Amino acid sequence: MQPEHHYRERQVELNAQREFRLGEGKISGYCSLFLGALSLLAVFAYLYPAYLTTIELRQAYDAVMLQQVLKYGMYFSLLFGVLTFYFNRFKRLGAAGIGLTLVAFALGGYRIPVGPVEPVRLSLGVDWLILAFLGSVLVFMTLEKLLPKYRNQVILRPEWSVDLIYFCFNHLMISAILIYANYHASHFDWAVSESVQAAVQSAPVWLQVVLIILCADFVLYWEHRLYHEVRPLWAIHAVHHSVEELDWLAGSRGHFVQVFSERALVMIPLYLLGADPVALNIYVTFAALQAVLIHCNTRLPFGPLKYVLVTPQFHHWHHGSEKPAIDTNYGAHTVLFDRLFGSYHMPADHWPVEYGTTVRLPRGYLAQVLYPLERWLPRK
Ligand SMILES: [Zn+2]
Numbered sequence: 610m611q612p613e614h615h616y617r618e619r620q621v622e623l624n625a626q627r628e629f630r631l632g633e634g635k636i637s638g639y640c641s642l643f644l645g646a647l648s649l650l651a652v653f654a655y656l657y658p659a660y661l662t663t664i665e666l667r668q669a670y671d672a673v674m675l676q677q678v679l680k681y682g683m684y685f686s687l688l689f690g691v692l693t694f695y696f697n698r699f700k701r702l703g704a705a706g707i708g709l710t711l712v713a714f715a716l717g718g719y720r721i722p723v724g725p726v727e728p729v730r731l732s733l734g735v736d737w738l739i740l741a742f743l744g745s746v747l748v749f750m751t752l753e754k755l756l757p758k759y760r761n762q763v764i765l766r767p768e769w770s771v772d773l774i775y776f777c778f779n780h781l782m783i784s785a786i787l788i789y790a791n792y793h794a795s796h797f798d799w800a801v802s803e804s805v806q807a808a809v810q811s812a813p814v815w816l817q818v819v820l821i822i823l824c825a826d827f828v829l830y831w832e833h834r835l836y837h838e839v840r841p842l843w844a845i846h847a848v849h850h851s852v853e854e855l856d857w858l859a860g861s862r863g864h865f866v867q868v869f870s871e872r873a874l875v876m877i878p879l880y881l882l883g884a885d886p887v888a889l890n891i892y893v894t895f896a897a898l899q900a901v902l903i904h905c906n907t908r909l910p911f912g913p914l915k916y917v918l919v920t921p922q923f924h925h926w927h928h929g930s931e932k933p934a935i936d937t938n939y940g941a942h943t944v945l946f947d948r949l950f951g952s953y954h955m956p957a958d959h960w961p962v963e964y965g966t967t968v969r970l971p972r973g974y975l976a977q978v979l980y981p982l983e984r985w986l987p988r989k
């Protein structure tokens with residue numbers, strides 16, 4: 610019998626240098642820089658929509674209405690930039706934000722006419738990147754500030770910029786990921802059953818959503834478990850586990866091979882079920898929000914839902930590096946398959962004392978992308 614594990618409370622020291630405090634100019638500087646960069650990206654997307662926006666996403670938003678959002682983004686970037694000069698601190702960030710916004714204005718700003726877009730299959734998801742970034746900051750960063758699990762953990766935690774690169778890559782690649790995933794699923798034509806699809810479509814939408822969640826979760830559970838338990842695969846998945854402080858951005862860290870393979874595998878049940886597009890859209894939105902939420906630094910209470918759905922506490926345990934947490938909690942959406950297949954770990958009110966891998970990975974983006982090769986190739 611295993612000796613009983615002694616759970617400890619995780620201690621996070623406040624890093625005053627990295628902290629954001631009101632009235633210093635640092636918040637203004639970063640707001641100006643990020644709004645300036647996003648504005649410039651948005652202007653490029655308006656100039657070259659065929660190559661820089663996503664077909665699937667274009668149907669979901671109103672490009673003319675978003676010009677108003679861009680307008681406010683540009684003016685606020687300028688305002689925040691000027692504020693850094695008022696505070697007389699972090700002026701470089703402010704100047705960079707103002708500079709980017711002025712270039713955006715020079716290229717046409719929010720007045721670039723919106724017309725019909727020639728559909729190009731493979732494009733960069735600049736629109737998806739901008740909308741996901743703004744949405745995540747608004748929803749998840751606010752949640753982390755209002756209901757933090759670790760109040761002392763700062764927004765600019767170590768390696769946030771590495772995770773921002775992963776975030777950008779995953780969002781820009783959305784078209785390529787979808788093309789690959791659809792191509793992969795099309796190999797399962799032989800398994801399509803018209804009677805199964807007809808039965809699924811005759812069910813109410815909520816039931817279709819539940820069905821999709823369960824089927825997707827089953828596939829994702831086993832995909833995830835294989836990534837942990839098959840040695841060569843672990844070198845790829847270890848990248849996701851190398852993050853040592855979890856927050857909304859941390860979940861973006863993942864080797865591109867894992868990102869592509871995960872989407873390709875989950876596409877199989879979606880393809881075979883042939884559910885109503887409304888149910889499919891609800892599932893995709895739910896899955897995207899849950900994937901970010903479960904990495905968040907939040908103590909948001911879930912009540913009885915925590916016995917059904919994957920929550921931040923449950924997935925934080927998956928990232929825990931303490932003995933009893935290793936290779937547990939593989940579920941992506943629900944706790945069902947961890948319960949069924951004996952990998953469930955949720956010790957009452959405890960949270961992990963430490964996150965990360967037991968063998969430390971390189972800390973840079975490129976070094977992490979190459980890490981699996983380093984592990985697979987024979988050492989000299
Ligand atoms: Zn994992």
Ligand SMILES: [Zn+2]
Pocket residue numbers: 849860904924928
């Ligand atoms: Zn994770």
